[in-house]
Amino acid sequence: MSTTDSALSYSRGAIILHWLIALLILGNFIGAWTAEDLPRDAKLVVMGYHKATGIVILLLTLVRIGWRVVYRPPVLLQTLKTWEAALARVAHALFYALMLAVPLAGLGLHSAFSQGKPVSLFGLIDFPALPVGFDKPTIGLFHELHEVTATAMLVLLGLHVAAALKHQFIDRDSTMARMLPFLR
Numbered sequence: 001m002s003t004t005d006s007a008l009s010y011s012r013g014a015i016i017l018h019w020l021i022a023l024l025i026l027g028n029f030i031g032a033w034t035a036e037d038l039p040r041d042a043k044l045v046v047m048g049y050h051k052a053t054g055i056v057i058l059l060l061t062l063v064r065i066g067w068r069v070v071y072r073p074p075v076l077l078q079t080l081k082t083w084e085a086a087l088a089r090v091a092h093a094l095f096y097a098l099m100l101a102v103p104l105a106g107l108g109l110h111s112a113f114s115q116g117k118p119v120s121l122f123g124l125i126d127f128p129a130l131p132v133g134f135d136k137p138t139i140g141l142f143h144e145l146h147e148v149t150a151t152a153m154l155v156l157l158g159l160h161v162a163a164a165l166k167h168q169f170i171d172r173d174s175t176m177a178r179m180l181p182f183l184r
């Protein structure tokens, strides 16, 4: 890879964090949807994994934001139109906001519903609950927030994947290769 190429690619750490977090988020959606139809005991087990994975996503997102501050991402492709570059910046910023907001709202919901119990991270360590009220309106608020932010994340993911595929197969530029260097 030449110097010019590596300047156009995301750092190895940013790439690993992008795909690891993407997989965990996808798993958490599938887990939440699957849990809905399960009997109570199985549901509790799956939701235990859902909560623990969600906290891992929250922590990895903090690492990812820190990583991004230290290792700046490559400048956007010069071939992008002004509106495309602006849309990409807004969408990426919104993604970071939602990667924090979705698990935080979930943690708020858990904290209110379980009356302040910590979240067990796969039986290894406990992650503290948020200091929120335990009343019905608080539970309802965090439930609503968790559902609305998760739905917004799903919509954004649809647009994000559609944009990535458009760049790969219609524009045929190197956007996808910036996140999947083996495509170069």
Ligand code: HEM
Pocket (backbone or CB within 6 Å): 018, 021, 022, 023, 025, 026, 068, 073, 076, 088, 092, 093, 095, 096, 099, 157, 160, 161, 164, 165, 175, 176, 177, 178, 179
């Ligand atoms: C929930 C899953 C995902 C999340 C939260 C996510 C989030 C992000 C974010 C925040 C960025 C901007 C990185 C930065 O500049 O700091 C990014 C870039 C990128 N993502 Fe994703 N992503 C996800 C899934 C995917 C999938 C499934 C694909 C491919 C089909 C994809 C393809 C890309 C590409 C190609 C870039 C680089 C864009 C560029 O060069 O400006 N992402 N993603």
Ligand code: HEM
Pocket (backbone or CB within 6 Å): 025, 028, 029, 032, 033, 047, 050, 051, 052, 053, 054, 055, 057, 099, 102, 103, 104, 105, 106, 107, 108, 109, 110, 119, 143, 146, 147, 150
């Ligand atoms: C990025 C991470 C996360 C994603 C994408 C996610 C997504 C979802 C989705 C799609 C649902 C179903 C919503 C509904 O239809 O009611 C759900 C439910 C739930 N989530 Fe999460 N979640 C995440 C993190 C968390 C965390 C960190 C916690 C708690 C520590 C949590 C706790 C819950 C609970 C308790 C429910 C059940 C709500 C109900 O009873 O309807 N989630 N989550």
